[in-house]
Amino acid sequence: MQNLLRSYHLFSEAEIESLGPYLRSRRLEKGDYLIKAGKICTEIAFVQSGLLRSYYTKDDGEEITYCFTFENTLMTAYSSLITGLPSPENIQALVPTELWVLQKRDLEALSQQSINWILLQKHLAEQQYVELEKRIFSYQKEKASERYRDLLSAQPHYLQQIPLQYLASYLGITRRHLSRIRREMLERVN
């Protein structure tokens, strides 16, 4: 996590050290939850190793994958963390996963000490926004097969670990349709 913080060029080495006492190490086994829908999210996790999936549930009970989080990035039920409202998302480990967890209240305490922690939060929110804007664009202008193709080229090897049914709902389509898309891509190669 410290390396991630360094990469933002916001913090002194002392500030980065000062974070240490607030980080709690946590291990999730496959299938364990970081947060369940309906709870209010009060923490931010850094994925040291492993893979997380966020999903929510439609009225009819169908699970829809909102996003994945790979190694060396941050994960939280962001809208709940921001608004203080119950999380619509469940966050679950797809494989055994090692985390460093920071409590929101501790981040707020750090923010009293140095403005840089506020700048970090501003930066992260902006980054997240830019990501989602790209995703909106892809829903508006691409068909499912193109979105899948983009995803494959953006996240080549991580995707191997993700069951196809999760990828399908992430793309906004059914398993059946993703299966068809994959078949068509194979045929094009031959």
Next chain:
Amino acid sequence: MQNLLRSYHLFSEAEIESLGPYLRSRRLEKGDYLIKAGKICTEIAFVQSGLLRSYYTKDDGEEITYCFTFENTLMTAYSSLITGLPSPENIQALVPTELWVLQKRDLEALSQQSINWILLQKHLAEQQYVELEKRIFSYQKEKASERYRDLLSAQPHYLQQIPLQYLASYLGITRRHLSRIRREMLERVN
């Protein structure tokens, strides 16, 4: 704009006053642009009255509406403002529109004077994120007719001013399909 700032409960009255000298009033006639794609966005606009539309262009030349901005809210080519990269979006007035425009560099100067301007930016980024998350959810789990219905109930009267073709691409569908959806809604009423 001052009323909008007050609503965040971040600023003293003096701070709100201090913004005044940096705001430039601007009027856009119908069809005029606030920013064109390819330019780097360096300003934030408050819509005093009127209506803006942001859109980008597909490779085949088709225009896709990204969002609308109504009265008493802020508008900017946000991803470009954040990243400093050329904007993918065009922002255009759909009707005669009165704006207050703040330069990014002036906001940065204000941010040197009071941390509250940074907190404002953090807050705005977070708000934007929450909006987009909702929109992603709707693309993933709703069909076009449901997205249209939601839009109608969220923005009842503003929508009257917006040509249907713009609504269609905002929803991620064609004009033809939106026409069908509207017809079906009428039939259900009768």
Next chain:
DNA sequence: AATTTTTTGGGACAAATGTCCTCTAAATCG
């Protein structure tokens, strides 16, 4: 290792959505 559960691929058919085009109404412009 055997059993059970989950995941995947795909057939058959249905529904949603797109493409192309035409006609009419409405808005814009000279």
Next chain:
DNA sequence: CGATTTAGAGGACATTTGTCCCAAAAAATT
């Protein structure tokens, strides 16, 4: 005001995507 452009509805047909289903393969469990 008349001429021209733009927006909207919708027919006919094509493509994309969904639903329901089943069987094989893979993974998890006992």
